[in-house]
Amino acid sequence: MRPPVTSAMFGTASGRVFGTASGSTLGRIALAVATTALALVALVACGAQPVGAPAPVAGDPLNESGSSEDVSTISLLEVATLDQPVDAASRTGDDAVYFVSRTGTIHRLVNGAFESTAVLDISDLTEGEGEQGLLGLAFSNDGATAFVNYTDTSGDTTIASLSVDAGGMFDRASLRTLLTIEQPYRNHNAGDLVVEPSGTLLVPMGDGGSADDPLRVSLDNSSLLGKVLRIDPRDGAVTMLAKGLRNPWRVDLFDDRLWLADVGQNTWEEVSVLEGVSKRIGVPLETASSASTPANSPTPSSIIDFGWSAYEANDRFNSDQSSPDHTGPVVAYRHGDDGCSVSGGAVATNGALRNRYVFADYCSGRVWSIATDTAAPTMVLHFENLDTPSAVVRANDEVFILSLSGTIWKLDG
Numbered sequence: 001m002r003p004p005v006t007s008a009m010f011g012t013a014s015g016r017v018f019g020t021a022s023g024s025t026l027g028r029i030a031l032a033v034a035t036t037a038l039a040l041v042a043l044v045a046c047g048a049q050p051v052g053a054p055a056p057v058a059g060d061p062l063n064e065s066g067s068s069e070d071v072s073t074i075s076l077l078e079v080a081t082l083d084q085p086v087d088a089a090s091r092t093g094d095d096a097v098y099f100v101s102r103t104g105t106i107h108r109l110v111n112g113a114f115e116s117t118a119v120l121d122i123s124d125l126t127e128g129e130g131e132q133g134l135l136g137l138a139f140s141n142d143g144a145t146a147f148v149n150y151t152d153t154s155g156d157t158t159i160a161s162l163s164v165d166a167g168g169m170f171d172r173a174s175l176r177t178l179l180t181i182e183q184p185y186r187n188h189n190a191g192d193l194v195v196e197p198s199g200t201l202l203v204p205m206g207d208g209g210s211a212d213d214p215l216r217v218s219l220d221n222s223s224l225l226g227k228v229l230r231i232d233p234r235d236g237a238v239t240m241l242a243k244g245l246r247n248p249w250r251v252d253l254f255d256d257r258l259w260l261a262d263v264g265q266n267t268w269e270e271v272s273v274l275e276g277v278s279k280r281i282g283v284p285l286e287t288a289s290s291a292s293t294p295a296n297s298p299t300p301s302s303i304i305d306f307g308w309s310a311y312e313a314n315d316r317f318n319s320d321q322s323s324p325d326h327t328g329p330v331v332a333y334r335h336g337d338d339g340c341s342v343s344g345g346a347v348a349t350n351g352a353l354r355n356r357y358v359f360a361d362y363c364s365g366r367v368w369s370i371a372t373d374t375a376a377p378t379m380v381l382h383f384e385n386l387d388t389p390s391a392v393v394r395a396n397d398e399v400f401i402l403s404l405s406g407t408i409w410k411l412d413g
Helices: none
Strands: 075-081 085-089 097-101 105-110 135-141 145-151 157-164 170-180 202-206 227-232 239-245 248-254 257-262 268-274 331-334 342-347 356-361 367-371 378-383 388-396 398-403 407-412
Touching: 085 388, 085 398, 097 398, 105 135, 105 356, 145 248, 157 257, 157 388, 248 388, 268 342, 268 356, 356 388
Parallel strands: 248 342, 342 388
Antiparallel strands: 075 407, 085 097, 097 105, 135 145, 145 157, 157 170, 202 227, 227 239, 248 257, 257 268, 268 331, 342 356, 356 367, 367 378, 388 398, 398 407
């Protein structure tokens, strides 16, 4: 390992899908495939990359987040390398952090030592290329069950569960499919999933791919694409909580708020928030197609509308799409020097950035944070020129930044 670096997705422009649910909630959503390629690089040795420290950012003082720590002490400590890391998770009573390789394997970091032997290998069930592969991992609240989100060899989204033993080994034979969603294109698969305190799963879905929401599914209540779904792992029941999303590649559930980093199309990258998640009943899949949201007065049973593809951020996009109850992003930044593909995102729970949402951009390699306790936060730049940051995640109360080129950094300070 080298000394720490001192401070300073997927789915870029490409979107459309259609589909209705079959009679069974464990059934498939008929939907139809173009590709966005990302570099496939396998690295095996630790080697931190120098990162330039940006000039101080005016405004948005860090003490508004409740943290009085000195932001200048923040650094990135390289802890491991892995072929195409895209996610990380931790479980109750286990000091290990579990890292996901898009190629189909999961590996552990235990007490600073990275284990090359996989605790799960489903590489035969998926193809880790472009925006497909093994994309997400979460654990049940008791740590005895793992949930994974992957695209199968046909390119369709699969949500599945597996048993995990006390030593952290996954029982491949116990794999059980909870939900399969057919994908019309090879991109905009989203890929994350999180477990609520109640034990249900939250699964963000992209709009199915290509570009410009060509099948106009994101705002269509009869399709599961472009939505935030709640899945009950006991029976596979699906509830729709939100719609109007393009490709919310990484999400974070913190303090009953779901933070969504939604990759943009032509002009804007967005960070949005679904408020009061535990209080939201949502709409069961079988009745979602007839549900509507009362204008300007969302109820616990309503579907929250984030606007795509009627809107990109707060700009009108597809004129044939309507979003009268559009919930705009908390933060949006324009394509250019800041980048072109947001890589969310996690709320830090300790250190100088405690209670701030940390996120990056895949194209520019920049890393920012924003306050979580203000309605109009300002982006504060911390690092730039990182190599292909694919995700910013929190596991065991640590924030990790994952590079698709292989490097795994831990936020230190």
